[in-house]
Amino acid sequence: MNYFGALEAFVQAAETRSFTEAGRRLGVSSSAIGRSVARLEEDLDVRLFHRSTRAITLTAEGELFLERCYRIFSELDVAKNELSQAAGKPQGRLRVGLPQLGAHLMRHLIEFQQRFPEIELELDFSDRLVNVIEEGFDAVMRIGDLDDSRLTIRRLDGYRHRLVAAPAYLSRHGTPTHPTELTDHACLRYRYPSTGKLAPWPLLARGRPLYLELPQSAVTNTVDSLLDMAEAGLGIALLPDFIVEDAVASGRLAVILNKHVRDHRSFCILWPSSRHTSPKIKAFVDFMASRLGTAGALQG
Known part of the structure; x- marks a missing residue:
């Protein structure tokens, strides 16, 4: 039995809740995924999924086994990283978690991949609090810090907000x-x-914080839609400076009350602590620090 293939089939099925989607990701048929999972269940003598005609869901044993699989693949990546480090060349898959706001850093991420074509960059955009180690991330970019002694933290220069309107x-x-x-x-x-x-x-007034009950003319949970509404002339929006800089430079948006807005948000990059940082992680951290600026490093 090809255990790694079966484990990969199980993980993809668990993440997508679909044999069909898991097969699409791995380039095989849904029936092949189903057979791999069935053989795995038979070998382990445990049911990993509840199956119905509409969907599959993990059993309690499946949930536990999924966490173990993440650790197995994480250890495999560590082994690959150590071999890669021996060669001293940044290469291999690099799984990076970013906040939704990070989509506006794509020009830097594209430049990074162009500079390091042998690194297979996998990006995951989400504002949820991820478990860097358990979920198999090589590095995570976040706004502010995450308190985890198992992680190394590199603080980068951040951004401030602007009030803008068309x-x-x-x-x-x-x-x-x-x-x-x-x-x-x-x-x-x-x-x-x-x-x-x-x-x-x-907001500030006379150098002191000012708290106001502001209207809610429109509410959204993505900065892109907020930017679109502001450019369409629907009202005033608070947005990060690096997101509105092009619109302000072109005259599509104007900055208002600038001296009355004071805040600063920092980006940070976090990755699992180890004696030796792999070349691909080091390359990514150093590159992003060169583009965003750095506020120093902290060893977790």
């Missing part, structure tokens, strides 16, 4: 000159996907 909107409704005037404007708000809470606007 010139057409400001022409129709006027340009606010003080934060309190925002209560009379259409405010386009961002809702955190992970918590469901509205993102507060970091």
